[in-house]
Amino acid sequence: MRKIAYREALREALREEMRRDATVFLLGEDIGRYWQGAFKVTKGLAEEFGDERVRDTPISESAIIGAAVGAAITGMRPVAEIMFGDLTSLAMDQIANQAAKIHYMFGGQAKVPLVIRTPFGAGVNIAAHHSQSLEAWFMHVPGMFVVVPSTPYDAKGLLKTAIRGSNPVFFCEHKLLYPLEGEVPQEEYTVPFGVADVKREGSDVTIVATLYMVHKALNAAEELEVEGISVEVVDPRTLVPLDKQAIIDSVKKTGRLVVVSEDCKTAGVSAEIAAVVAEEAIDYLDAPIKRVAEPDTPIPFSPPLEQYVIPSEKTIMKAVKEII
Amino acid sequence: MIAEETRKLPLNLSKEKNIDLYRKMLEIRCFEEKVFELYAQNLVPGTIHLYTGEEAVAVGVCGNLRKDDYITSTHRGHGHCIAKGAQPKRVMAEILGKKTGYCKGKGGSMHIADFKVGMLGATAVVGAGLPIAMGAGLSIKLRRTDNVVACFFGDGASNQGTFHEAINMAAVWKLPVIFVCENNVYAMGTRQSTVMLVKNVADRAVAYGIPGVAVDGNDVLAVYEAAQKAVEMARKGEGPTLIECKTYRHKGHSRIDPAKYRPKEEVEDWLRNDPIKRFKERLLETNVVMEAEIQQIERKVSAEIEEAAKFAMESSYPAAEEALQDVYA
Numbered sequence: 001m002r003k004i005a006y007r008e009a010l011r012e013a014l015r016e017e018m019r020r021d022a023t024v025f026l027l028g029e030d031i032g033r034y035w036q037g038a039f040k041v042t043k044g045l046a047e048e049f050g051d052e053r054v055r056d057t058p059i060s061e062s063a064i065i066g067a068a069v070g071a072a073i074t075g076m077r078p079v080a081e082i083m084f085g086d087l088t089s090l091a092m093d094q095i096a097n098q099a100a101k102i103h104y105m106f107g108g109q110a111k112v113p114l115v116i117r118t119p120f121g122a123g124v125n126i127a128a129h130h131s132q133s134l135e136a137w138f139m140h141v142p143g144m145f146v147v148v149p150s151t152p153y154d155a156k157g158l159l160k161t162a163i164r165g166s167n168p169v170f171f172c173e174h175k176l177l178y179p180l181e182g183e184v185p186q187e188e189y190t191v192p193f194g195v196a197d198v199k200r201e202g203s204d205v206t207i208v209a210t211l212y213m214v215h216k217a218l219n220a221a222e223e224l225e226v227e228g229i230s231v232e233v234v235d236p237r238t239l240v241p242l243d244k245q246a247i248i249d250s251v252k253k254t255g256r257l258v259v260v261s262e263d264c265k266t267a268g269v270s271a272e273i274a275a276v277v278a279e280e281a282i283d284y285l286d287a288p289i290k291r292v293a294e295p296d297t298p299i300p301f302s303p304p305l306e307q308y309v310i311p312s313e314k315t316i317m318k319a320v321k322e323i324i
Numbered sequence: 325m326i327a328e329e330t331r332k333l334p335l336n337l338s339k340e341k342n343i344d345l346y347r348k349m350l351e352i353r354c355f356e357e358k359v360f361e362l363y364a365q366n367l368v369p370g371t372i373h374l375y376t377g378e379e380a381v382a383v384g385v386c387g388n389l390r391k392d393d394y395i396t397s398t399h400r401g402h403g404h405c406i407a408k409g410a411q412p413k414r415v416m417a418e419i420l421g422k423k424t425g426y427c428k429g430k431g432g433s434m435h436i437a438d439f440k441v442g443m444l445g446a447t448a449v450v451g452a453g454l455p456i457a458m459g460a461g462l463s464i465k466l467r468r469t470d471n472v473v474a475c476f477f478g479d480g481a482s483n484q485g486t487f488h489e490a491i492n493m494a495a496v497w498k499l500p501v502i503f504v505c506e507n508n509v510y511a512m513g514t515r516q517s518t519v520m521l522v523k524n525v526a527d528r529a530v531a532y533g534i535p536g537v538a539v540d541g542n543d544v545l546a547v548y549e550a551a552q553k554a555v556e557m558a559r560k561g562e563g564p565t566l567i568e569c570k571t572y573r574h575k576g577h578s579r580i581d582p583a584k585y586r587p588k589e590e591v592e593d594w595l596r597n598d599p600i601k602r603f604k605e606r607l608l609e610t611n612v613v614m615e616a617e618i619q620q621i622e623r624k625v626s627a628e629i630e631e632a633a634k635f636a637m638e639s640s641y642p643a644a645e646e647a648l649q650d651v652y653a
Contacts, residue, residue: 025466052466058496063489066455070473071463073444073456074394093486097449098456106437106445107427108650142651166653 001185007178009152010041010117013159014079016188018049021077024163025053027064028081028117032056038083039119039178061090065116069099072114077163084130085120085172088137099168100143111166115159121174121212121262122294122310127301133263133294135210138170139239139272145169145193146240150214152182154237157191164190174211174262193238196246202232205256205320208247208273210236213260213311220316229324239269247273248281255286258319260311265293287323292316335545342612345387345544347621349379349600352403354629355412359402359419362633363579369421372433375403377542377574380599381506382407384547384569385474388555394442394460394473396453399434400506400573401446404476410438412629416636423646424639430650444473450511451484453477454503458490461499461564472500472558474551480511482525491566495532500558502551505568506541512577513585526568534564541569542599545606572597 004012018024026045031037032054033046046054057064061082068078082088088095095116102112122131138146145167149155155173162169199214200221209217214235221231234250236243251257257277259270270291277289292311300306337345356376362368375382378400386395386407397404405415410426418425419433426438437445444460447453457475464471481487482505494501505525509516522528529536535554539546547569554565572594576583583591607613 023467058489058493060489060493062486063455063458063493066452066486066490067459067462067493070396070444070456070459070461071466072459073439074460074463074467076463076466078459093449093452094455098447098452102445103653104650105427105431105435106439107425107430108653109427109437109439110445111653113653145652 001183003181004152004184005178006152006155006180006182007039007041009156009184010159010173011043011045012184013156013163014042014045015048017160017163018045018053023075024077024079025055026079026081027055027057027067029057029059029064029083031081037081039175041178042081061087062094065091065094065099068114068116069094069102069112072112073102073110077113079115079117079163082116082118085118085134086129086132088116088118088134095138095144095170096141100141103167104143112168113166115162115169115171117171117173119173119175121176122299122306123176125301125303125306128298131299133261135172135239136263136268136272139269143168144240145238147171147193147238148210149173149237150177150211150235152180152184154191154197156184157189158193158237160190161193172211176212191237194241194243196234196236196243198232198246198250199235200231200233202230202254204230204254204324205258206232206234206247206250206254207258207260207316207320208234208236209260210239210269211262213262216311216313217260217316220313220320223313224317224320229320231320242276244276244280247277251277251281252284255284256323257285258290258292258316258323260292260316262294262311264296265291266296268293290319290323292319335549339612341387342607343621345383345548346603346607347625348383348387348407349544349603350622350625351412351629352379352382352406353600354625355402355406355416355632358629358633359416360575362420367637368419368433370432371578371580372419373400373578374573374575375400377594377598378506378508378571379403380544380547380603381504381541381569381571382476384544385502385504385551387548388551389472389474391441393471394444394457396444396457396460396473396475397436397446398450398453398476398478398481399446399448400478401436402433404446405436405438405443408438408443409441410443413632413635414438416632417639420636420639421641422636422639423642424635428646429642451477451481451486454481454486454490457501458494458499461494461501462497464500465497470559472502472555474502474504476504476506478511479505479507479509479516479525480514482528483519491532491534491564494564495534498561498563500561501564502554502558503564503566504551505566506571507568508571508573510577510586513581515585524568526566529566534566536566536568538568538570541571542597542602544599544603
């Protein structure tokens with residue numbers, strides 16, 4: 001099968017959906033023909049679809065999301081890009097109070113089919129305002145789906161599902177994943193929400209991981225294999241809805257759980273997944289649940305400091321060995 | 325009696341249109357008074373923000389809109405709903421938390437919408453409606469229809485960042501949005517002059533390169549005329565206008581507010597300047613309608629609002645477990 005990069009997979013999803021449906025349009029800062037997106041996801045799209053549908057905006061995050069909300073409730077399918085995930089804080093009211101609540105608050109009268117794409121993640125030395133992983137903020141807002149693709153295949157299939165749906169979708173990308181290549185079929189496909197993917201089968205311990213952490217978990221699993229430890233890696237692919245059953249099924253098989261997430265540990269993604277297993281599958285556990293996450297600090301700048309806080313293959317392996 | 329054709333009609337509007345404007349204002353006034361009455365009887369859960377005194381704004385603006393045009397509204401939004409054509413009985417039912425309300429009891433007084441008449445909803449976050457209205461304007465432009473959006477907000481909202489972001493974006497993209505600032509002098513208890521150096525919110529339009537006009541918001545015809553011009557511009561694709569309507573709420577900010585921060589003379593002045601009283605006097609002076617007709621309208625409106633209240637009171641509450649429905653579409 002052909003291999004393409006994660007950013008190309010996203011671009012293909014956007015292009016195919018824009019060709020298929022004239023109500024789909026993109027808006028965001030520097031996504032148009034001049035800059036083509038801070039991470040080049042929208043490269044070439046303005047040339048094909050024009051500046052109206054691939055719309056450069058002023059630096060006004062709140063109005064970008066508000067524009068998407070207003071357009072979505074009146075018949076369009078906007079895909080808004082927020083250049084860095086950290087900057088979603090500027091649009092938080094429009095995301096959390098407006099986009100996510102309109103369907104419910106108005107008794108189901110309106111649909112809000114919009115997608116907010118944004119990259120999270122540390123590792124490129126851009127410090128506290130451009131490196132966070134804030135998925136958990138959005139998991140805490142009922143009414144919105146939260147999507148976390150780790151591969152080009154998942155990225156394309158999930159983005160298509162997001163665009164075609166009837167609900168607001170918070171679509172998390174990871175800046176280290178953009179150049180990552182993976183198999184993506186030529187033919188049409190979508191990936192449903194709420195269906196986890198077992199990225200590696202194993203029998204001794206389950207690692208649940210998302211986004212870039214999936215790849216670190218897979219690397220750790222390779223190394224642990226050499227030491228005779230068989231690791232299963234489960235990638236939920238969407239945090240809302242969460243495929244609890246797939247996680248529980250894996251835990252039933254292995255009896256051990258390590259949750260790896262790049263966000264802060266307190267009240268984070270790993271806390272929710274650990275809580276689900278503790279609440280619904282504790283009888284299947286042979287050891288305490290381990291969480292590998294960032295310590296509760298802002299992301300520091302200096303390379304040794306930054307590397308210290310990001311979960312690594314080493315810290316993942318250490319956590320696994322503590323419960324084996 | 326003056327012959328029909330020699331009567332001086334304000335703004336050259338038809339008699340029907342004049343009556344329509346009067347009737348709508350009256351409908352909102354009666355509605356709000358009824359809400360207040362039901363509130364006093366402990367029938368309204370939560371809080372209320374009454375539109376009493378500001379009726380000329382919603383009615384003057386919406387009088388220029390078609391059914392398929394849009395509006396966005398605020399926490400003080402009952403008047404906007406009714407002016408845009410929502411049914412008072414279903415607005416009332418929503419305020420009472422009943423299943424027959426527009427939002428099935430999920431929204432309440434501060435979050436009412438009626439998408440069938442283009443009422444895209446009220447938001448209780450001050451200033452949050454401006455970007456959404458702008459987005460609806462963008463949608464109109466992309467779908468190439470000739471609709472427009474009227475966005476209601478208060479003087480308080482004009483100090484939010486969303487005011488700047490949304491109007492700038494609407495201006496640069498020439499979107500068909502009429503930004504209507506209902507300046508009722510106070511943002512809750514904070515007097516405008518203590519938080520803004522400019523006298524008119526409309527003066528801020530200069531910063532976005534769009535027309536800004538300040539009008540007497542208690543003169544329904546002044547509002548109507550300003551909105552008419554703005555709507556025409558917007559429909560032609562010539563972009564947004566900022567209209568500031570100077571008005572005053574008769575009651576406090578919300579149910580618990582006795583509004584003691586307002587000088588007595590100021591309140592009295594504004595009460596004398598009641599938009600409904602003024603328009604009625606004008607209609608009678610210009611012989612557009614006779615006193616008997618006015619009385620007939622008043623009786624009819626009053627009966628309709630009684631009927632709306634009865635409908636709302638007799639409606640059932642939603643089943644408790646409906647709380648779990650409608651989270652996702």
